[in-house]
Amino acid sequence: xxxxxxxxxxxxxxxxxxxxxxxxxxxxxxxxxxxxxxxxxxxxxxxxxxxxxxxxxxxxxxxxxxxxxxxxxxxxxxxxxxxxxxxxxxxxxxxxxxxxxxxxxxxxxxxxxxxxxxxxxxxxxxxxxxxxxxxxxxxxxxxxxxxxxxxxxxxxxxxxxxxxxxxxxxxxxxxxxxxxxxxxxxxxxxxxxxxxxxxxxxxxxxxxxxxxxxxxxxxxxxxxxxxxxxxxxxxxxxxxxxxxxxxxxxxxxxxxxxxxxxxxxxxxxxxxxxxxxxxxxxxxxxxxxxxxxxxxxxxxxxxxxxxxxxxxxxxxxxxxxxxxxxxxxxxxxxxxxxxxxxxxxxxxxxxxxxxxxxxxxxxxxxxxxxxxxxxxxxxxxxxxxxxxxxxxxxxxxxxxxxxxxxxxxxxxxxxxxxxxxxxxxxxxxxxx
Amino acid sequence: xxxxxxxxxxxxxxxxxxxxxxxxxxxxxxxxxxxxxxxxxxxxxxxxxxxxxxxxxxxxxxxxxxxxxxxxxxxxxxxxxxxxxxxxxxxxxxxxxxxxxxxxxxxxxxxxxxxxxxxxxxxxxxxxxxxxxxxxxxxxxxxxxxxxxxxxxxxxxxxxxxxxxxxxxxxxxxxxxxxxxxxxxxxxxxxxxxxxxxxxxxxxxxxxxxxxxxxxxxxxxxxxxxxxxxxxxxxxxxxxxxxxxxxxxxxxxxxxxxxxxxxxxxxxxxxxxxxxxxxxxxxxxxxxxxxxxxxxxxxxxxxxxxxxxx
Numbered sequence: 124x125x126x127x128x129x130x131x132x133x134x135x136x137x138x139x140x141x142x143x144x145x146x147x148x149x150x151x152x153x154x155x156x157x158x159x160x161x162x163x164x165x166x167x168x169x170x171x172x173x174x175x176x177x178x179x180x181x182x183x184x185x186x187x188x189x190x191x192x193x194x195x196x197x198x199x200x201x202x203x204x205x206x207x208x209x210x211x212x213x214x215x216x217x218x219x220x221x222x223x224x225x226x227x228x229x230x231x232x233x234x235x236x237x238x239x240x241x242x243x244x245x246x247x248x249x250x251x252x253x254x255x256x257x258x259x260x261x262x263x264x265x266x267x268x269x270x271x272x273x274x275x276x277x278x279x280x281x282x283x284x285x286x287x288x289x290x291x292x293x294x295x296x297x298x299x300x301x302x303x304x305x306x307x308x309x310x311x312x313x314x315x316x317x318x319x320x321x322x323x324x325x326x327x328x329x330x331x332x333x334x335x336x337x338x339x340x341x342x343x344x345x346x347x348x349x350x351x352x353x354x355x356x357x358x359x360x361x362x363x364x365x366x367x368x369x370x371x372x373x374x375x376x377x378x379x380x381x382x383x384x385x386x387x388x389x390x391x392x393x394x395x396x397x398x399x400x401x402x403x404x405x406x407x408x409x410x411x412x413x414x415x416x417x418x419x420x421x422x423x424x425x426x427x428x429x430x431x432x433x434x435x436x437x438x439x440x441x442x443x444x445x446x447x448x449x450x451x452x453x454x455x456x457x458x459x460x461x462x463x464x465x466x467x468x469x470x471x472x473x474x475x476x477x478x479x480x481x482x483x484x485x486x487x488x489x490x491x492x493x494x495x496x497x498x499x500x501x502x503x504x505x506x507x508x509x510x511x512x513x514x515x516x517x518x519x520x521x522x523x524x525x526x527x528x529x530x531x532x533x534x535x536x537x538x539x540x541x542x543x544x545x546x547x548x549x550x551x552x553x554x555x
Numbered sequence: 556x557x558x559x560x561x562x563x564x565x566x567x568x569x570x571x572x573x574x575x576x577x578x579x580x581x582x583x584x585x586x587x588x589x590x591x592x593x594x595x596x597x598x599x600x601x602x603x604x605x606x607x608x609x610x611x612x613x614x615x616x617x618x619x620x621x622x623x624x625x626x627x628x629x630x631x632x633x634x635x636x637x638x639x640x641x642x643x644x645x646x647x648x649x650x651x652x653x654x655x656x657x658x659x660x661x662x663x664x665x666x667x668x669x670x671x672x673x674x675x676x677x678x679x680x681x682x683x684x685x686x687x688x689x690x691x692x693x694x695x696x697x698x699x700x701x702x703x704x705x706x707x708x709x710x711x712x713x714x715x716x717x718x719x720x721x722x723x724x725x726x727x728x729x730x731x732x733x734x735x736x737x738x739x740x741x742x743x744x745x746x747x748x749x750x751x752x753x754x755x756x757x758x759x760x761x762x763x764x765x766x767x768x769x770x771x772x773x774x775x776x777x778x779x780x781x782x783x784x785x786x787x788x789x790x791x792x793x794x795x796x797x798x799x800x801x802x803x804x805x806x807x808x809x810x811x812x813x814x815x816x817x818x819x820x821x822x823x824x825x826x827x828x829x830x831x832x833x834x835x836x837x838x839x840x841x842x843x844x845x846x847x848x849x850x851x852x853x854x855x856x857x858x859x860x861x862x863x864x865x
Contacts, residue, residue: 223677225699226706253680272675277627279654295624297729302627326624326775329727331674334698335780336762338863342674342698345865350726354757356736356769368740371757373732373778450729457735 157422158388158395161217161315162411165400167197169407170205170216172476175547176408176506177415180215181205182248184400187235188220188228190272190344191400199238206243215245219400221270223328223342224253236262248293250328259288266290268315272328272342278306285312293396296322296378300390300451307391317378318387319410319438320398322449324350324375324460350374351461369462376459379446381434384417385425386451402442404492405473408504408549409441416508433508440471440551470555474501475529475536477548487540495552496528503540505548513541559828561800562820563716564813565620567596569606571810573613578814579821582616582800584649588773589629590636591620591649592673593724595805600636604643616646622671623774624652634662641666647692656688667691669716673724674698679710686713692800697723697784698858705796714799719786720816721804722768723857726778733771766851768807779807783848784857787841790823791834812847819843 162178164170173181183205184196197205197218206216218239222228232254239247240262247265249255250272258267268291269275269284276295284292291313294303298316307314323330331341332349339345350373355362364370378398380387387395395418397410413434421428447459475489495501497515504510518526519537529536565584566572572583585606587597598606603619610617619640625633633655640648641663649669650656659666670676670685671694682693692714695704699717708715733755737743756766757778765781786793790801801820805813819840827834848854 223675223696224680225677226679226703226710229678229680250675251678251681252684253678256680256684274624275653277625277630277652277654279630279657280625280652283653283657297624305627324730324732325726325728328675329673329724331698331725332778334858334863335725336759338861340698340863340865342677343863343865345863349759352759354759354767355763356733356755356757357766358753358755360754363737363740363742365740371732371736373726373728375730455730455735457738460730460732460735460739462736462739 155388155422155425156393158393158418159315160411160414160418161394161396162407163320163397163400163402164205164216164407165191165196165402167201167205168476169404171208172404172408172547172549173411174209174212174214176411178214178411180217180245180394181209182217182219182396182400184219185235185239188222188224188232188254190219190221190342190346199242202239202242202244210243216243217246217248217268218244219270220247220254220258221250221272222254222344223251223272225340225343228343229253232257233261236265240264246291255287255289269293270327271295271317274326274328276302278302278309281306281312281314282310285310291315291394293317293394295327297326297450299453300386303390303392313393314391315394315396316387316392317398317449318380318392318395319378319414320402321377321444322375322398324373372460372462374461375449375455376445376447376461377442378449379438380448380451381413381417381438382430383448383451384414384421384430385428388418388421388425403473404476405469405471405549405551406441409437412504412506412508413437415506437508439469441469441473443467443469468555470553471502471551472554473549474552475550477503477544477546477550478535479546480540480544482543485539485543486537487544489536489538489550491529491532491534491536493532493552494528494530495550499552501550501552503542503544503548503550505545509548511542560794560798560824561616561716562803562817562824563618563800564803564805564817565595566805567594567598569598569602569609571596572598572606572617573609574810574814575805575817576610576613576615578817580615580803580817582618582646583610584618584620584802585610586620589632590623592623592651592727592774593772593777593806594620600639603640603645607640607644611644617644618647618649618669619645621648621655622651622673625654630654630658633658637663637666649694650690653688659689669694670713671716673727677703679707682707682711682713682715686711692716694802698863700861700863701789701792701796701859704793704798704859708797715797716800716802717786717793717798718784718804718857719790719793719801719820721783721808722779722806722852723784723804724777725767725780727775729775731771732776733769764851770807780857782853782855782857784859785841785844785854786856786859787819787823787844788836789856789859790820791827791831791836794824794827794831809847812844815843815847 162173164181250270274295293315333341353370356371479488647667669692670690768779
């Protein structure tokens with residue numbers, strides 16, 4: 124348990140224990156630990172952005188044993204670099220090794236887990252006991268967190284995994300707030316819950332639609348999102364769809380708990396997990412930015428806490444998907460599913476990442492990610508809700524030549540910013 | 556191969572259970588939807604003693620399905636139920652949720668346990684893990700191929716059960732997807748009308764010939780495969796690999812169909828048991844099944860000879 128204490132200390136650095144808020148209700152007042160904000164990082168750059176914007180920990184995929192075989196997964200060398208970067212901010216790096224292994228996946232597992240341990244990875248996220256047991260045996264320096272793929276949704280299942288030596292369980296997405304409170308009261312273990320992002324509408328792990336439709340194994344990262352396809356529901360020999368009716372789908376609206384941060388903290392959720400290793404840099408930055416501010420605001424003053432519209436707006440700038448609260452308050456119904464066209468474009472597009480700033484000249488160096496030109500209105504934003512809008516002045520290339528537009532991906536551009544910026548801040552442009 | 560392989564089927568009532576045993580089942584899976592997932596009918600706690608006694612009287616084993624994923628509020632019922640089925644003489648309880656393990660240790664320490672985690676039972680190391688926790692049997696995922704099944708059996712000391720026939724569950728949600736959709740398109744829908752016997756299915760635009768049965772019950776929404784697996788012709792290989800139990804999924808099928816399936820598999824298993832060297836597949840075993848097969852549903856080998864990618 125030593126590790127756990129050290130870990131809690133790690134994430135609480137910025138807030139002294141004496142200032143920790145208390146949990147209300149039932150005449151008892153418990154001290155609340157500050158929850159961890161855990162962000163997805165589909166690439167080294169996303170890892171850096173997530174940490175820069177305030178994630179206490181990030182989870183990534185390696186080149187084996189993870190569930191996002193399409194993601195831009197990390198080599199061991201990139202993991203080392205990610206761990207080194209994160210450690211400068213006091214942040215941890217977890218690796219998802221959450222497949223359900225087949226026989227062919229078992230050889231090599233021990234070596235891989237040892238490599239993760241050697242690279243400084245703090246924890247793996249695993250569902251299959253085959254992975255869990257090997258990790259405990261060969262890589263004792265890795266914490267093992269139970270993946271949501273194991274679908275632990277009751278306190279006795281959580282207790283079982285605690286007795287197996289796991290310091291943390293990622294709860295099934297079906298677990299309600301009330302159930303979390305009960306689990307927390309009955310089992311002394313860290314609880315992690317998804318709080319934002321796309322969701323399986325099935326019980327995680329209990330869907331093999333991809334296997335059936337495309338011979339791609341969803342429990343080994345081959346999911347082709349067949350739940351989001353359109354289906355025609357038939358009964359008594361004919362389609363139930365009338366003129367103008369939407370087709371049937373299993374697709375769920377995304378989860379968003381930004382409006383319910385106090386409930387999550389008071390329920391005792393130790394780690395707030397954002398989904399989305401496949402999501403963009405812009406998405407990761409915006410979502411982490413919003414939740415970081417909400418959590419910090421609540422912890423600083425629980426009684427005076429107020430939800431701020433700008434946090435909700437911040438999330439909305441990077442993604443425009445319909446949102447819901449999943450199973451936290453009630454079993455999702457018709458309003459929590461997506462029957463209509465799913466996604467509208469986000470109102471802002473990621474235009475550049477700041478790579479440097481010269482205070483004396485007020486000039487920023489940025490790397491282009493989508494085209495921009497002088498006169499365009501852009502927004503610079505950084506951690507803590509720091510942001511400002513400005514109209515772009517002259518653009519210069521590295522040699523100091525004036526440009527009529529920044530046309531080339533990854534091109535280095537110098538521009539004057541109206542306020543100071545720092546490396547890893549982002550620049551976005553309004554497109555809608 | 557010292558002992559005869561088991562032919563197992565789920566049954567929804569005591570009478571049906573007896574008819575299935577007469578047709579050739581050597582073991583039955585029974586229970587109720589409060590504890591078990593996707594059963595063809597409820598044999599409630601009050602009937603359990605009689606059901607198990609009748610199965611035993613006919614020489615068959617009786618396993619009780621306790622393989623749901625449980626919520627906190629459902630946990631208090633587990634110790635009493637496990638004790639009841641143990642006292643009633645159940646030959647094993649089938650579980651997926653580790654909460655059942657914890658309760659069985661306390662309430663029914665003598666009760667044998669079969670591990671069935673549906674699509675997530677995919678390797679021998681996991682089987683060994685659950686074996687160390689008390690399971691004597693691993694029920695394998697349907698999404699494994701023959702080489703994987705054989706290798707798992709080689710690497711484990713547990714009994715191995717595979718599904719040999721019928722539809723498979725390919726998607727399980729705790730959302731009420733049918734009810735939600737009917738509401739969305741403005742139709743009244745009630746849970747009792749959404750059950751397994753209503754002939755509802757999904758068809759995807761690019762695969763209109765694949766009809767995926769869908770139903771909703773107290774545990775959520777279940778989508779089933781468009782084909783029925785039929786491993787009858789593969790039995791010799793699976794028997795040679797040492798598979799201990801062959802499960803027939805009776806869900807959404809007429810009883811007469813299931814009885815025919817049992818008879819065919821019984822004939823094949825008996826022929827193999829009598830003399831594996833002299834075993835010859837008889838086409839009429841399959842023809843009998845084909846004669847009753849829903850023309851919309853293909854008989855297939857499932858994943859037995861497939862390569863999957865990821």
